[in-house]
Amino acid sequence: MEKRPGVFSGKVGLTFLTPALFFVAIFLILPFFWIFYLSFTNRTLTGVTAANPQFVGLENYQRLFDFDQWMRYGQFGNALKITFQFVLGSALLGQAVVGLTVAWAFYRRKGLLRETVFTLAVLAWIIPEVVVAFAWSAFLDVDRGTLNTILSAVGLGQPDWLFDYPLLTIIIFNTWRGSAFSILLFSSALETIPPSYVETADVVGASAWRKFRDIIFPLMRGHILTDLILITLWTFNVFTPFLLTGGGPTFRTELVSIYTYRTAFKFFEFGRGGAIAVVMMLINFMLAMGYLIALRRQKAVS
Amino acid sequence: MAKIQLENITKKFGELTAVNDVSLEVSDGEFVALLGPSGCGKTTTLRLIAGLEVPNEGRILIGDKEVTKLPPRERDIAMVFQDYALYPHMTLLDNIGYPLKVRGVAKPDMTARVTEVATELQIGDLLERRPGQVSGGQQQRASVARALVHQAQVFLFDEPLSNLDAKLRLEARAFLKHLQQEVGVTAVYVTHDQAEAMALADRIAVMNYGRVMQLGHPLDVYRRPANTFVAAFIGSPPMNLLPCEVDINAGKILFEGDRVLDIASYRERWGGVLKNGRDITLGVRPENIAISSTEVPGSIPSRVYVIQPLGGEWLVVTQVGGELVSVRLFQDEAPELSENVWLKFDLDRTFLYDKNGDLLQ
Amino acid sequence: MRNYESTFSKLLLVLFSLACMAFFALPLLWLLTAPFTPMTTLSVEIPDNPTLDNFRTVFKNEFAIRALFRNNLIIAGGAMLSVAAVATLASYGLSRTRIVGRDILVYVLMLFSSVVGGTAAMVPLFLLAYHLKLIDTHVGVILVMTGGLLPAAIFMMRDFVDSIPRSYEEAALVCGAGPFRIFRDIAFPLVRPGVAVVAIWAFVNAWGAFLIPVVMLRSPENMPASVALYSFYSEAGTPVHTLVSAYAFLYGLPVLVLYLLVNWRFGFRFFGGIKS
Numbered sequence: 012m013e014k015r016p017g018v019f020s021g022k023v024g025l026t027f028l029t030p031a032l033f034f035v036a037i038f039l040i041l042p043f044f045w046i047f048y049l050s051f052t053n054r055t056l057t058g059v060t061a062a063n064p065q066f067v068g069l070e071n072y073q074r075l076f077d078f079d080q081w082m083r084y085g086q087f088g089n090a091l092k093i094t095f096q097f098v099l100g101s102a103l104l105g106q107a108v109v110g111l112t113v114a115w116a117f118y119r120r121k122g123l124l125r126e127t128v129f130t131l132a133v134l135a136w137i138i139p140e141v142v143v144a145f146a147w148s149a150f151l152d153v154d155r156g157t158l159n160t161i162l163s164a165v166g167l168g169q170p171d172w173l174f175d176y177p178l179l180t181i182i183i184f185n186t187w188r189g190s191a192f193s194i195l196l197f198s199s200a201l202e203t204i205p206p207s208y209v210e211t212a213d214v215v216g217a218s219a220w221r222k223f224r225d226i227i228f229p230l231m232r233g234h235i236l237t238d239l240i241l242i243t244l245w246t247f248n249v250f251t252p253f254l255l256t257g258g259g260p261t262f263r264t265e266l267v268s269i270y271t272y273r274t275a276f277k278f279f280e281f282g283r284g285g286a287i288a289v290v291m292m293l294i295n296f297m298l299a300m301g302y303l304i305a306l307r308r309q310k311a312v313s
Numbered sequence: 314m315a316k317i318q319l320e321n322i323t324k325k326f327g328e329l330t331a332v333n334d335v336s337l338e339v340s341d342g343e344f345v346a347l348l349g350p351s352g353c354g355k356t357t358t359l360r361l362i363a364g365l366e367v368p369n370e371g372r373i374l375i376g377d378k379e380v381t382k383l384p385p386r387e388r389d390i391a392m393v394f395q396d397y398a399l400y401p402h403m404t405l406l407d408n409i410g411y412p413l414k415v416r417g418v419a420k421p422d423m424t425a426r427v428t429e430v431a432t433e434l435q436i437g438d439l440l441e442r443r444p445g446q447v448s449g450g451q452q453q454r455a456s457v458a459r460a461l462v463h464q465a466q467v468f469l470f471d472e473p474l475s476n477l478d479a480k481l482r483l484e485a486r487a488f489l490k491h492l493q494q495e496v497g498v499t500a501v502y503v504t505h506d507q508a509e510a511m512a513l514a515d516r517i518a519v520m521n522y523g524r525v526m527q528l529g530h531p532l533d534v535y536r537r538p539a540n541t542f543v544a545a546f547i548g549s550p551p552m553n554l555l556p557c558e559v560d561i562n563a564g565k566i567l568f569e570g571d572r573v574l575d576i577a578s579y580r581e582r583w584g585g586v587l588k589n590g591r592d593i594t595l596g597v598r599p600e601n602i603a604i605s606s607t608e609v610p611g612s613i614p615s616r617v618y619v620i621q622p623l624g625g626e627w628l629v630v631t632q633v634g635g636e637l638v639s640v641r642l643f644q645d646e647a648p649e650l651s652e653n654v655w656l657k658f659d660l661d662r663t664f665l666y667d668k669n670g671d672l673l674q
Numbered sequence: 675m676r677n678y679e680s681t682f683s684k685l686l687l688v689l690f691s692l693a694c695m696a697f698f699a700l701p702l703l704w705l706l707t708a709p710f711t712p713m714t715t716l717s718v719e720i721p722d723n724p725t726l727d728n729f730r731t732v733f734k735n736e737f738a739i740r741a742l743f744r745n746n747l748i749i750a751g752g753a754m755l756s757v758a759a760v761a762t763l764a765s766y767g768l769s770r771t772r773i774v775g776r777d778i779l780v781y782v783l784m785l786f787s788s789v790v791g792g793t794a795a796m797v798p799l800f801l802l803a804y805h806l807k808l809i810d811t812h813v814g815v816i817l818v819m820t821g822g823l824l825p826a827a828i829f830m831m832r833d834f835v836d837s838i839p840r841s842y843e844e845a846a847l848v849c850g851a852g853p854f855r856i857f858r859d860i861a862f863p864l865v866r867p868g869v870a871v872v873a874i875w876a877f878v879n880a881w882g883a884f885l886i887p888v889v890m891l892r893s894p895e896n897m898p899a900s901v902a903l904y905s906f907y908s909e910a911g912t913p914v915h916t917l918v919s920a921y922a923f924l925y926g927l928p929v930l931v932l933y934l935l936v937n938w939r940f941g942f943r944f945f946g947g948i949k950s
Contacts, residue, residue, distance in 0.1 A: 019770050019771055019853050020771070021771055021772070023767075023771065023853045024767040024768070024770060024771025025767070025771075026767070026853075027763045027764060027766050027767025027770075027771075027853075027857070028763070028764050028767040028768065030759070030760045030763060030764070031760050031761070031763065031764030031767075031824060031828065034760060034817070034820055034821045034824050035783060035786075035821065035824065035825070037802070037817075037821065038799070038802075038817065038818055038820070038821020038822065039783065039786045039787060039821055039822075039824075039825070040786065041798070041802065042795050042798035042799050042802060043786060043795075043798075045797075045798035045801065045802070046795060046797065046798050049797060049798065113694060116687060116690055116691075120687075124687070124688065124691040125691075127691070127695060128691055128694045128695055128698070130933075130934075130937070131694070131695055131698035131699050132694070132698050133933060133942065134698070134702070134929075134930060134933070135698050135701075135702070137878040137882070137929050137933060138702070138882070138926045138929055138930075139881060139882030139884075139899070139900055139925055139926060139929065140882050140884055140900070141882070141884055141900045141903050141904075141922075141925075142705070142882075142903070142922040142925055142926045143701075145705075145903070145913065145918060145919075145922055146701055146702050146704060146705045146922070147701050149704045149705075149708070149915070149919075150700065150701040150703075150704060156704075157700055157701070157703055157704055158700070158701075161700075187697065187698065187701065195942075219683070240781075240784075241784070241826075241829075244784065244785065250884075250885055254884070272796075272885075275796065275797050276796065276889070281797045284797050285797060285798075288795065288797075292785075295785060296785060299781065299784075299785050303778075303781060363844075363848055364847075364848075365844050365847065365848075384847065385844075385847040385848045385850070386847065386848075386849075386850035386851070386852070390848060391848065392844075392845065392848040394841040394844070394845055395841070396839060396841050398839065398841040398842050398844065398845035400842060400859075400860060400863075400864075401864070402863040402864060411846070411849050411851075411859075412849035412850060415846075415849050415850045415851045415855065416850055459845075459849070469848075
């Protein structure tokens with residue numbers, strides 16, 4: 012088919028876009044450049060440097076990358092390391108895999124099982140974060156919590172999850188919290204695959220795993236990359252674990268988002284907070300570019 | 314009603330030239346079909362007339378008004394889409410009445426007019442339903458009704474029957490023909506179905522690669538294709554096209570494998586056209602060939618390759634050298650498979666095309 | 675559909691479903707029983723004599739109730755309306771106009787929003803709101819949240835809009851309708867399921883938001899429920915389990931109801947799996 016131009020002229024399109032452009036300009040682009048500017052100053056909330064911030068060049072960045080210090084608890088390098096583990100565990104291994112598995116298990120099925128699983132997953136995703144954090148701290152309670160009650164009943168002991176395995180716990184927590192997005196995205200992606208493709212494989216007697224590997228996975232590669240971009244970016248910047256652990260114990264779950272919060276709002280060092288944000292933006296940007304290039308290559312193949 | 318004029322229209326999509334220097338005039342009240350394979354530029358031509366695309370070059374006039382760059386609403390046209398484009402969230406009443414609603418016609422007047430048109434098209438009792446609740450044929454009528462509801466100057470049809478099954482398509486075709494004869498609208502009709510174009514149109518424009526290959530009365534286009542493209546596109550099966558060589562002095566046409574057709578007596582008729590040449594193509598329709606089991610003067614030998622009974626007739630495919638020649642036989646008995654037969658072309662209805670594929674005349 | 679399937683694989687599916695249900699439901703189970711227990715502990719137990727006393731006590735906390743039934747509704751409702759409206763218009767504009775590199779544009783916006791939605795951006799957003807005199811106003815919170823949620827909303831909306839056949843609008847153009855009329859009569863009614871998904875998503879996000887309101891709001895009477903939950907903590911900073919769970923229950927309930935409603939009416943799903 013010939014490539015169709017737009018239904019409307021650019022001018023009309025722009026009119027539809029105007030409100031969005033307004034929001035984007037004021038509440039996205041402007042803050043971004045503001046952060047960029049702040050990162051080169053010693054701006055604080057109170058005191059002399061609040062009214063008259065001074066240009067300090069790269070000082071804020073140098074302090075972030077002070078390599079003698081930075082891998083210690085409570086320092087930027089440590090936060091970065093924890094964040095990467097967190098993203099790898101809860102976004103890539105957690106949410107994406109859970110999402111794919113659940114979506115594929117319920118591919119072309121309807122009924123109560125599917126509805127219940129989907130509804131529960133979505134609930135975990137949409138219930139307010141403070142409620143979720145509160146419910147989880149009750150769930151993980153050493154003596155009376157639901158999890159340990161079950162574990163001790165089958166003789167698996169009663170670990171103090173938030174103290175013994177803090178990072179693993181928030182990884183599982185975030186997988187629980189965010190999987191619904193991937194489940195929904197992958198199931199509607201699966202719906203776009205013509206049933207005949209899978210039926211052809213059924214006819215030759217392919218197993219569920221083979222069908223997934225040989226037919227479904229190649230067709231979904233684009234969707235999987237899109238999903239990975241989104242959940243990676245979101246997980247990188249997620250703040251909810253703070254409500255569960257406060258970043259502790261002893262900074263062992265201090266994600267960069269929590270580190271930023273501590274710097275910017277506990278110590279009110281806006282300049283340093285800005286520098287962290289710029290570095291985060293760069294990391295996010297590189298990740299997104301990596302995915303986008305992979306997506307391009309994937310498109311070129313198919 | 315008004316006439317439509319396209320003057321040297323060119324439309325490009327990036328590198329692709331979809332419509333290439335097309336000029337076409339549709340007279341007041343005339344029904345013209347644009348016919349061609351997919352990607353030939355027929356739909357783009359229609360969309361240019363509708364104002365859904367703007368040409369890169371050339372002018373478009375509807376009536377005496379130039380509309381080249383005007384948006385659709387200022388052209389006073391009506392259009393029926395291939396997928397009908399009936400809105401699933403509106404009843405048929407609101408769908409058909411939409412052009413009136415947009416033009417600010419009051420609700421009671423709109424309802425009256427819609428009911429009138431819908432009744433005429435025998436969907437008057439379905440107006441409260443939504444498109445999803447009526448059959449494909451009824452949807453098709455509703456989309457025609459929406460086009461008829463306001464008296465537009467020009468009607469545009471974009472493959473309006475291609476989504477119907479074979480039986481409904483025949484019904485709808487007859488119905489459109491009736492409508493056309495009754496209302497006498499100026500219409501441009503895009504189709505890839507030659508039977509549809511033949512049946513409906515006053516004139517057919519056969520298109521390929523963005524150009525009009527032939528424009529004429531349906532029977533002229535069928536009987537006297539202006540080039541090998543039209544010859545091969547129109548007719549089912551299409552015209553037989555055989556590469557050959559003309560030896561004018563000997564009064565012979567030479568085919569591959571030393572087969573010779575004596576045309577001495579036709580030197581007169583083909584007169585100036587017929588000259589010595591290689592790379593000539595001979596075209597003859599399957600129904601203009603006679604088969605005999607013995608050699609007759611002016612015939613060429615061949616061998617029966619496939620026989621297909623078609624009920625009232627036979628379609629016999631024979632082999633002439635490496636070429637296949639289709640023959641339609643209107644008789645009770647067909648030859649045997651692999652039998653050697655002689656083909657005699659009706660030379661009055663046999664055409665020669667030059668190496669560019671254009672008719673020698 | 676899969677009637678030839680073996681009993682074994684059916685059993686496998688049931689087991690898998692049960693595992694999923696346990697995974698997603700167990701952490702929330704306590705929230706269902708605790709609010710109705712007179713003296714709650716952290717263990718899940720079906721109360722012998724269920725009570726509504728905890729809710730009565732919660733309703734006496736004026737601050738928390740105003741937070742939930744006034745402030746939260748204003749913030750979430752406002753963000754929902756503005757995100758849905760702006761995102762629908764924008765994705766329609768993007769879908770129906772040829773803009774070079776529009777897909778990249780949406781990705782870049784997503785990138786911005788994921789960072790600007792994060793903690794770091796609270797500083798400039800706070801300063802921005804300060805200069806615009808929006809500190810301690812619900813409008814400020816709504817505007818900031820709209821800005822942050824918009825790119826993802828446009829991203830989700832895009833495929834819904836792209837799925838409307840072009841011929842619908844072309845037919846309307848031929849009928850004589852202008853772009854805004856087509857949006858109102860044709861496009862908007864057709865993308866309503868998408869609008870519903872985006873609207874509920876924006877509502878839920880704003881309803882549960884914690885960080886932005888904490889940074890942007892000052893006075894207790896403007897605070898949303900996410901902040902007010904902490905008013906049920908004792909002065910030593912430990913939660914009063916009965917009351918916190920009852921309040922959390924009330925706070926979470928609308929989200930559940932809204933989801934079930936939209937899911938029943940439109941089906942809560944993405945369109946075509948959000949194509950890249």
